[in-house]
Structure formats: structure tokens, C-alpha cells
Amino acid sequence: MAAITKVWRTALVALGLVALAGAAAAQQSTPPGAELYELCAQCHGERGEGNQVVLAPAIAGLQEWYVVAQVRNFKGGLRGTHPADVAGLRMHPMALALETDEELKAVSAYVASLPPVYPEPTVEGGDAERGAQLYGTCVACHGPDGAGNEALGSPRLYQANDWYLLSSLQRYKNGVRASNPANANAQVMLGIAGTLADEQAMKDVVAYIMSLRK
Amino acid sequence: MLERIPSVIDVLVPQASTYAGDIDGLFTIILVSVGIWFFASEIVFFWLIFRFRKKDGVRAQYVSGEKQSEKKWVTYPHLAILLFDVLIVVAAVRVWYDIKQDLPPAERTVRVIGQQWAWTFVHPGPDGEIDTADDIAKVNELHVEVDRLHHYKLESKDVLHNFSVPVFRLKQDAIPGRVITGWFTPTKTGEWDVQCAEICGVGHGLMGARIHIETAEQHAAWMAQESPLQLAANAAQKQEEE
Numbered sequence: 001m002a003a004i005t006k007v008w009r010t011a012l013v014a015l016g017l018v019a020l021a022g023a024a025a026a027q028q029s030t031p032p033g034a035e036l037y038e039l040c041a042q043c044h045g046e047r048g049e050g051n052q053v054v055l056a057p058a059i060a061g062l063q064e065w066y067v068v069a070q071v072r073n074f075k076g077g078l079r080g081t082h083p084a085d086v087a088g089l090r091m092h093p094m095a096l097a098l099e100t101d102e103e104l105k106a107v108s109a110y111v112a113s114l115p116p117v118y119p120e121p122t123v124e125g126g127d128a129e130r131g132a133q134l135y136g137t138c139v140a141c142h143g144p145d146g147a148g149n150e151a152l153g154s155p156r157l158y159q160a161n162d163w164y165l166l167s168s169l170q171r172y173k174n175g176v177r178a179s180n181p182a183n184a185n186a187q188v189m190l191g192i193a194g195t196l197a198d199e200q201a202m203k204d205v206v207a208y209i210m211s212l213r214k
Numbered sequence: 215m216l217e218r219i220p221s222v223i224d225v226l227v228p229q230a231s232t233y234a235g236d237i238d239g240l241f242t243i244i245l246v247s248v249g250i251w252f253f254a255s256e257i258v259f260f261w262l263i264f265r266f267r268k269k270d271g272v273r274a275q276y277v278s279g280e281k282q283s284e285k286k287w288v289t290y291p292h293l294a295i296l297l298f299d300v301l302i303v304v305a306a307v308r309v310w311y312d313i314k315q316d317l318p319p320a321e322r323t324v325r326v327i328g329q330q331w332a333w334t335f336v337h338p339g340p341d342g343e344i345d346t347a348d349d350i351a352k353v354n355e356l357h358v359e360v361d362r363l364h365h366y367k368l369e370s371k372d373v374l375h376n377f378s379v380p381v382f383r384l385k386q387d388a389i390p391g392r393v394i395t396g397w398f399t400p401t402k403t404g405e406w407d408v409q410c411a412e413i414c415g416v417g418h419g420l421m422g423a424r425i426h427i428e429t430a431e432q433h434a435a436w437m438a439q440e441s442p443l444q445l446a447a448n449a450a451q452k453q454e455e456e
């Protein structure tokens with residue numbers, strides 16, 4: 001009887017010590033990006049391939065500076081706070097779940113390190129040839145090959161899902177993704193998207209962007 | 215009547231609506247009546263254990279609980295508890311009727327829209343009516359005027375949510391496809407939490423908003439500043455200046 005009690009007591013003390021050590025370790029270090037990414041995977045997928053059902057785009061292999069900037073935008077209320085922005089309002093609280101800027105950077109680095117998945121195009125009715133003409137306006141910032149330009153804050157485009165590019169252009173144009181005047185980069189795209197006359201023009205330019213994949 | 219019962223809850227979360235005291239009163243009634251029976255039964259229990267403890271020369275007896283004199287130890291408390299239950303139910307139904315079934319006429323109406331994972335509040339602009347051009351839509355920010363009876367029209371864009379304002383002691387499910395009307399009258403100025411109280415997906419825990427309860431002057435000033443007509447006028451003026 002006494003022996004059993006002693007075993008129990010030792011086990012409890014040991015368990016307590018382990019818990020304490022665990023708590024101390026958790027407080028000190030930022031969890032690795034892969035671990036933080038488990039939350040993101042619920043919508044963006046294990047490989048960062050995106051999931052249209054929840055409106056989450058492919059993010060695997062996006063430029064690290066762009067991921068950091070966008071997640072900060074979501075966290076700081078610069079993106080995803082318009083009442084009509086269904087997709088953005090879903091992402092906004094997820095950025096809030098990253099408590100420190102270290103966590104934000106760690107998970108962004110992980111996202112950037114994932115190999116790009118180039119999801120299949122799903123938008124129909126776009127004409128890449130007409131889109132090539134329209135893309136002339138975009139070259140200055142997104143580059144002739146769509147690779148983006150860090151200095152201008154403009155991302156690589158062709159890795160994303162075409163439905164997401166289309167929806168982003170629509171939401172830039174009607175202000176939903178550019179509702180906060182403090183988000184200067186989104187304001188730039190608000191102006192640019194305004195030059196695309198209608199949905200057809202947007203589909204055309206998106207079809208061209210998809211053709212830039214190598 | 216119930217609101218006059220002192221409450222321990224408002225030490226932790228202040229009461230800021232006309233019916234918050236009624237809800238807390240119900241909690242107190244339940245706490246006290248359940249508490250009385252808890253202590254009464256524990257006292258009897260331990261008294262019995264002590265009274266019939268092991269004694270030299272006394273054999274333990276087997277009690278089958280069939281005799282009237284034995285059964286009354288169960289029946290009487292049972293009846294008494296039922297009586298207390300009736301008390302609780304009567305008090306609860308009165309409060310439920312006031313808060314959920316009765317709908318006093320509105321002085322203001324706000325639209326409350328839940329979605330994954332944010333609250334949108336559509337406030338009437340200076341004209342005092344919703345669904346007009348000067349409505350003020352805000353994400354995660356609700357502005358109301360103290361001592362005014364508000365109706366809320368609660369909707370959901372996607373799944374179940376629950377509009378919960380702890381300082382009001384208000385909780386109401388939002389159900390996709392339905393517009394649910396309810397009411398509240400704020401009684402205390404300040405800024406407090408609004409939360410979602412129905413699991414609605416991964417972002418549920420982060421679906422918090424703030425309610426700003428303002429005096430008439432503060433509220434009018436906020437409205438003047440945020441009204442879309444005013445914002446448009448400001449923008450036009452800015453353009454002229456440039």
C-alpha cells in the first residue's frame with residue numbers, strides 16, 4: 001500500500017515538473033512556422049493549394065515579403081474589414097490569431113518556402129489574346145512575366161487561382177478590397193482595376209496571366 | 215421586481231441594460247434555492263453517517279426503503295424541491311416573456327449581421343431610419359444611445375451565430391434565412407464586449423466586437439462624423455481644395 005502511494009506521488013511530481021518545463025519552453029520560443037501553419041492549412045490546405053469552397057486562395061510559394069505584408073494588413077485592419085468582403089473577413093481574425101510579429105514572420109517564411117502548386121484554372125470565358133493587350137497596363141509593376149516587384153509592393157500573379165485574381169480585381173474596382181484609405185498599395189490597384197471596363201476585360205487579363213505560367 | 219435582488223455577477227460584469235438585473239436576479243434565486251437544499255442535504259447526510267456509525271454490540275441492518283417511515287426521507291424533500299422548482303419556473307417565465315416575447319415599441323433600430331467571422335452593424339443615420347441612404351455600416355463596432363429602446367434585427371450570412379452582449383445579459387441565436395427581432399435599452403455609458411456565443415467555425419473565438427454606449431450628444435456627434443452623406447461631402451471638399 002505505502003509503496004503504491006509513493007509511486008503515485010513521484011509520478012505526480014514528475015508530471016508537474018514536465019508541465020512546468022513545457023510551459024516555460026512555450027513562453028520562450030516562437031513555435032516553428034510549420035507548426036503555426038497548421039491553423040492556415042484548415043483553409044489554405046496542407047500544401048498551400050487553396051480551397052475555393054472557403055474562398056481561400058493558393059498561397060504556397062508566394063514571395064515572403066508579400067505574405068508578411070498581407071498578413072500584417074489583415075492583422076492591422078488594412079485589408080479584410082469591409083462589411084461586404086466575405087473572404088477578407090474570414091482571413092482577418094486568422095491574422096489576429098498570430099500573437100507576435102515573430103510568429104507572423106515565421107509562418108510567412110514557411111508559406112513562402114512551400115513549393116508553388118499552380119492550381120488549375122477554373123474561370124471560363126476569358127480570352128488570353130485580348131488579355132495580352134490589357135496586360136500592357138500591368139507590366140510596369142507586375143513585370144512582363146508577371147513576376148512582381150518588391151520595391152513597388154506588387155506580387156507575383158500567376159501562382160494564384162484565377163478565380164481569386166478575378167474576385168480581387170472586382171473587389172479592388174468596387175472598393176471592397178481597398179476600403180481603407182491608409183492601405184496605399186490597395187489604393188493603387190483601386191485606380192488600376194477601374195481601367196478594366198467590365199468583367200469580360202477582367203476575365204481576359206486573368207486568362208493572360210494564367211498563360212504566363214511556365 | 216427581480217432586479218432588486220442583490221447579485222454577485224455584476225461585481226464581475228456590470229449590468230448595462232434594463233433587464234440585466236432580472237437575469238442576475240434569476241441566477242440568485244437559483245443559487246439560493248439550490249444552495250439551501252445542497253447544505254440541508256449535506257447536513258442530514260453527515261448527521262446520518264455520524265448517528266449510525268459503527269458501535270460495539272450493534273449489528274448493521276439492511277434498510278430496504280419500503281416502510282413509510284423510511285420512504286418519507288425521500289418523498290418530503292422531493293416535494294419541497296418541486297415547490298422550489300415551481301418558484302424558479304414562474305420567475306423565469308416572467309423574465310423570458312419580458313425579454314424575448316414582449317416587444318416594446320422601438321425608438322431606434324439597428325441591423326446586426328453575423329458572418330464568418332465578423333459582426334456588421336448597420337446603424338440608422340441622422341434620419342433615424344434603417345435601410346436608407348444615410349445608414350452607417352460598421353464592422354465589429356456597434357454604437358447605441360443610452361436610455362433609448364433599441365430593436366435589433368439579427369441576421370446571419372452563412373452559419374449559426376449568436377449575438378451575445380454580456381453587459382446586457384443578452385444572447386440571441388442568429389439563424390441563416392431568418393431575421394430575428396429583439397430589443398434592449400442600454401442604461402450605462404461605456405465601451406463593452408460583444409461576442410459570438412455559438413460555435414461557427416475556426417474563427418469563432420476571434421469573432422469579438424465592441425459596443426459603444428454613448429450619451430445623446432456623443433451619439434449625435436459620432437453619427438454626424440460617420441454618416442455617408444457627410445463623408446461624401448468631406449471627400450468632395452477635399453477634392454476641391456486640391
Ligand SMILES: [Cu+2]
Pocket residue numbers: 374375376410411412413414415417418419421
Ligand atoms: Cu461564432
